[in-house]
Amino acid sequence: MKPNKLTPNTNLRWESSRMILPEWRQKWLERQAEHVKEAPPMLDEQLFAEYGEHLQQSLATGNPVEITYWDSGHFYTFSGAVTAITKQQKTIRLASANDRLDIPLEHIKAVTRPGSSEV
């Protein structure tokens, strides 16, 4: 049977009598989407080794890399040169012209060298 306003566990009785501006609804859904959190990345060993090489190289040459990393449920990217890799804390330190960032190794999702994919 088609649900009506009396059907338990449905919300039709309230939905049929409310006024919601479409602009309000859109904004609310956008904000809600921001709250959806993503799980931290899981890298297989092969990828991890490959990224490790990029990071080592950047540390040695000072050439920048672009890192996609996870922080509290969201992914971000940062471009800069690796200035330190600390084995004890398992973090890397990146520096760009005007910013500096420490990223735990286990939060790294991807490392690319600018221009490397084209070669």
Next chain:
Amino acid sequence: MKRTVFLIDMQSFYAAVEKVYDARLTDLPVVVAGDPERRSGVILAACPIAKTYGVQTAEALWEAEGKCPPLQIVRPRMQLYVDISTQINELFLTYTDQVEPFSVDESFIELTGTPHETDPEETAKKLQEEIYRQFGIVARIGIGETKILAKSACDLLAKKRPGGIFTLHKDRLEHDFWPFPIKKLFGIGRKMEKHMHSAGIRTIGGLANTPLKRLQKRWGINGELLWQYANGIDPSPVTPNTHQEKKSVGHGMTLPKDYTKQADILVVVRELAEEVARRTRSERLLGRQISLGVRGTYDTPDGFSRQIALHMPTNDGRVIYRAARTLFERHWNGTPVRSLSLALDKVEPDAFRQLNLFDELEDQPALNRTLDTLKERYGADAIMYASSLTDAGQALERAKKIGGHYK
């Protein structure tokens, strides 16, 4: 299990926001009105000071000015109200994830199963304080074990009390709820009030104690619903994802003057079609039925509302326009038109499309994507049909508004 539900209402929301943004207004009678330049504008919100002069929401501006000469009239800023409203709802999310916004200034929240339910009135006080501290807005809170009890507690009781908080207990209905006249019950409009009176029902208690069979026989499902409300019965859950699902995407417009020429009316129909299509696309949906509603003027209140099914689901403005135009030409009897509404119904996700062997796909997805990107980046008035630039067009004016009022 006994539930704990709050209905939280922002007092004179639009006017309260304006007072927060302009401290000079704090102690003055303030209304937010449709269009202050036009004296026929309507009051969207009146602050408590203005209300002491007898000013009411929804009355005409000239009426309000008559009652209250020092009245401060503020133009609405709908985008600001929308933004603050969503922020307030995010504050509720720090109390419970069961938050159901009911309108721009009202939300249901369910505290059942959270630590806050041990002392609901204390929680309500804390929440009131927090809303006031963060947003400068006074909230009134109705508490009950169902949504209808929370809503009634707020509208009928909390709003009338100094603290702005009231709990409507199930075992106190006879004392707190039933003496109110029947028109005060949620869901009773002017028409239903008359019907109730003619059936000898004058108070909420009168309805609550009428045999259910009699109400079902006379008013069917709605009769039973209202009987449940009068008894505080409401099994509907607080539904956070209530805004996610969509059955229809519609748009309506009241025209600034009467339109008499078919060509002019169709300009607006095309604008509505494009707007409906754009919103359908932004939600990644397709629809397979078009509804067109046409209302006449005060003197010629003719109108119609008709549907037409499409061969294939669509989210393309041109396809929607063609169907709407067919409907219009078929049903319009030539009398002046004052308002139009257009909806795309029977929507489904735009995840896959059933290809049709016989009809060619009329949609132009690549073109639509380009249009959407342009409008997203530069505003709704960035690109439009040349016909919208004629006198009949409304798109330019409409791009400045939300819900018919200025952003």
